[in-house]
Amino acid sequence: xxxxxxxxxxxxxxxxxxxxxxxxxxxxxxxxxxxxxxxxxxxxxxxxxxxxxxxxxxxxxxxxxxxxxxxxxxxxxxxxxxxxxxxxxxxxxxxxxxxxxxxxxxxxxxxxxxxxxxxxxxxxxxxxxxxxxxxxxxxxxxxxxxxxxxxxxxxxxxxxxxxxxxxxxxxxxxxxxxxxxxxxxxxxxxxxxxxxxxxxxxxxxxxxxxxxxxxxxxxxxxxxxxxxxxxxxxxxxxxxxxxxxxxxxxxxxxxxxxxxxxxxxxxxxxxxxxxxxxxxxxxxxxxxxxxxxxxxxxxxxxxxxxxxxxxxxxx
Amino acid sequence: xxxxxxxxxxxxxxxxxxxxxxxxxxxxxxxxxxxxxxxxxxxxxxxxxxxxxxxxxxxxxxxxxxxxxxxxxxxxxxxxxxxxxxxxxxxxxxxxxxxxxxxxxxxxxxxxxxxxxxxxxxxxxxxxxxxxxxxxxxxxxxxxxxxxxxxxxxxxxxxxxxxxxxxxxxxxxxxxxxxxxxxxxxxxxxxxxxxxxxxxxxxxxxxxxxxxxxxxxxxxxxxxxxxxxxxxxxxxxxxxxxxxxxxxxxxxxxxxxxxxxxxxxxxxxxxxxxxxxxxxxxxxxxxxxxxxxxxxxxxxxxxxxxxxxxxxxxxxxxxxxxxxxxxxxxxxxxxxxxxxxxxxxxxxxxxxxxxxxxxxxxx
Numbered sequence: 001x002x003x004x005x006x007x008x009x010x011x012x013x014x015x016x017x018x019x020x021x022x023x024x025x026x027x028x029x030x031x032x033x034x035x036x037x038x039x040x041x042x043x044x045x046x047x048x049x050x051x052x053x054x055x056x057x058x059x060x061x062x063x064x065x066x067x068x069x070x071x072x073x074x075x076x077x078x079x080x081x082x083x084x085x086x087x088x089x090x091x092x093x094x095x096x097x098x099x100x101x102x103x104x105x106x107x108x109x110x111x112x113x114x115x116x117x118x119x120x121x122x123x124x125x126x127x128x129x130x131x132x133x134x135x136x137x138x139x140x141x142x143x144x145x146x147x148x149x150x151x152x153x154x155x156x157x158x159x160x161x162x163x164x165x166x167x168x169x170x171x172x173x174x175x176x177x178x179x180x181x182x183x184x185x186x187x188x189x190x191x192x193x194x195x196x197x198x199x200x201x202x203x204x205x206x207x208x209x210x211x212x213x214x215x216x217x218x219x220x221x222x223x224x225x226x227x228x229x230x231x232x233x234x235x236x237x238x239x240x241x242x243x244x245x246x247x248x249x250x251x252x253x254x255x256x257x258x259x260x261x262x263x264x265x266x267x268x269x270x271x272x273x274x275x276x277x278x279x280x281x282x283x284x285x286x287x288x289x290x291x292x293x294x295x296x297x298x299x300x301x302x303x304x305x306x307x308x309x310x311x312x313x314x315x
Numbered sequence: 316x317x318x319x320x321x322x323x324x325x326x327x328x329x330x331x332x333x334x335x336x337x338x339x340x341x342x343x344x345x346x347x348x349x350x351x352x353x354x355x356x357x358x359x360x361x362x363x364x365x366x367x368x369x370x371x372x373x374x375x376x377x378x379x380x381x382x383x384x385x386x387x388x389x390x391x392x393x394x395x396x397x398x399x400x401x402x403x404x405x406x407x408x409x410x411x412x413x414x415x416x417x418x419x420x421x422x423x424x425x426x427x428x429x430x431x432x433x434x435x436x437x438x439x440x441x442x443x444x445x446x447x448x449x450x451x452x453x454x455x456x457x458x459x460x461x462x463x464x465x466x467x468x469x470x471x472x473x474x475x476x477x478x479x480x481x482x483x484x485x486x487x488x489x490x491x492x493x494x495x496x497x498x499x500x501x502x503x504x505x506x507x508x509x510x511x512x513x514x515x516x517x518x519x520x521x522x523x524x525x526x527x528x529x530x531x532x533x534x535x536x537x538x539x540x541x542x543x544x545x546x547x548x549x550x551x552x553x554x555x556x557x558x559x560x561x562x563x564x565x566x567x568x569x570x571x572x573x574x575x576x577x578x579x580x581x582x583x584x585x586x587x588x589x590x591x592x593x594x595x596x597x598x599x600x601x602x603x604x605x606x607x608x609x610x611x612x613x614x615x616x617x618x619x620x621x622x623x624x625x626x627x628x629x630x631x632x633x634x635x636x637x638x639x640x641x642x643x644x645x646x647x648x649x650x651x652x653x654x655x656x657x658x659x660x661x662x663x664x665x666x667x668x669x670x671x672x673x674x675x676x677x678x
Contacts, residue, residue, distance in 0.1 A: 125534045134386075
C-alpha cells in the first residue's frame, strides 16, 4: 500500500517538471518578439497562435462575414464555396475554392498552407485531422443567443490581431439592436408569430437563435408548445391545423429562396386565407440565407422584425 | 438430385481445395501495392520517393533523411498512412465476415449485415448523434460532445441487434435451421431501422450527420481508430480462419456434416459470434460500407476456387486492398471534397463484379 503514493508523487514531480519546462520555454520566446506583434502569442480556448495569422481559411459563411467585418479580410486567403454569397463589407473577395464545408478534405485545406482555419461544424473530423498537422482550427458553431455572436466576433478579433475592429463591430451591433428595440410600441397584448423554415411547416421555437431575436422583440412563438420538452431540438414540425389554431399576428417566411414561398402562395393554402397575418397583410418574406446566419446581419434582421411588428395596429 | 451431387464432386475434384501460393502472393502484393500507391497520392502533391523513404523511416530503428517538409511528412504519417491502414483493416474484416456468413448460411446473398449489425449500429449511432444535438442546442452553447460516443453507441447497438437475432432465431426449438436465423435477422433489422427512422424524423437537423455515417467514411486523424479496431480484427480474424475447414464440411448440410464428425451448430455459433463482433467493431469506426462483404468473397470464389480454405484468407487480403483502393477514390476523385466511400465501393465494385462474373468459367 505504500508504493502507489510514492509512484504518484514521482509522477506528479515529473509532470511538474514538464509543465515548468513548457512554461519557461514560452516565457523565453515572448521577449524576443517584435513590438508590432506584442499581442501574440494569443490563446483562445484550446488554440494558441504564436503570431498574427496571414493565411486564414474560412469554411463558414458567417465566419467569413465576421472576419471581413472586423478588418481581418486581408488575412483571409480562401473560403468555402458557400461563403461566396457572404457580406465582404466592400473589400475584395479572397480566392474562391470548391471547398464544401460539409465534407472537405483536410489535406486539401492543408495544401493552402493556412495558419488558421475557421469552421462552424466539425462533421468530417476536420479539427482532429488539421490539429495533427499543427494547423490551428477555431470552431465558431451556430450561435444559440446573440451573446454567442458577440463572443465569436471578439474571439476572432483576438485570434487575428484585430481586437479594436472586433470591439467596434460588437459595439455597433449592440447599439443598432438597442435602437431597433427602442422603436417598439407598448402593447397591451403581445404579438404572436409563426416562423416558417419550409413549406412542410418545419418551424423554430424561442429556444433557437432566430427564435431568441423574436423574444427580444417581445413576441410570442406559436410553435413553442409543439416542442415544449425540447426533444425536437427547437425545430418542430407543425401541422397546418396547429398554425390555423394558433392564428398568428405575423408570419415570417424563411423559405422564399429555397421554396419560392410568398404572401400570395401562403394566402392560397387551404384554410390559411382567414389567418390574421394574411388578412392584415403581415406575411413577411425574409432571405433564407440571411435568416440562417448569426453574423453581422443580425441587427438588420432584428430591425426588419421590429418594422414588421410596428406595422401591426394595436388591437 | 443424383446428377447434382455428381457434378459437385467432380467440381471439387478439379478445383484446388488448398490455397495456391501464387494466389497468396498475389493477395499480399495487392495489399502492398495499394498501400504504397494510396499513401503516395492525395490532394497535396508529395514526391513519391520521399513518401517511400518516409514509410521506411517509420520502421523502428531506421532513420532516413526523407527530404519532406514537416507538413508533408505529417500528412503522410498522421493522415494518409493511418487512413490507409484503417481501410485495410475494415475491408479485410468486412470481406472475411461476408465470406464467413455465406458459408455458415449456405446463402450466396449473405453479407456481414445479415443478422442486424447494420440496423443495430445505425440505431446506436443515430441515437448518439441525436443526443449530442439535443444537449448541444438547448442548454446555452454546448460542446460537440465526446468523440467516442458515436462509435461506442454503434458498437453496442450492433451487438444488441445480433444478440436479439440469435435469441429469436436460434433459441427455443431444437429443430432450427440457418434460414430461421436469417429471417430473425430480417425482423430485427426492420425493427431497429424503424427506431432509427423515428429518431431521424424527430431530430431532423441530424439527418446530414446520420446520412454521412450511413454512407460510411474512413476519415481519421492519427492512429487511435486503427489501434481501437486492430485487436478485434486480429482476434476475430484468427477465429474465423481457424474454422475454414469446418465451413467446407458444413457445405454438405448439417446432417451429413454431423455424420462426418463435425459440429455444425457449435461451429455456426462460434463463427456468428466472431464475424458479428468483428463487423460491429469495423462498422463502429467506419459507418456502413456496403458491397465489400458480398462482392469480394464472390470475386475470390469465381477466380481462385470455391473452398473456404481458399475464399477466407484471400477475401481478407483482397478485401483489404479493395477498400483501401476505394478510399483512395473517395479522397481524390472530387478533391477538394470527399465522396462517401460507400458510394465508391458500389459504383466501381458493381461493374467490376459483373466483369468477373461474366468472364469467369465457374458460374
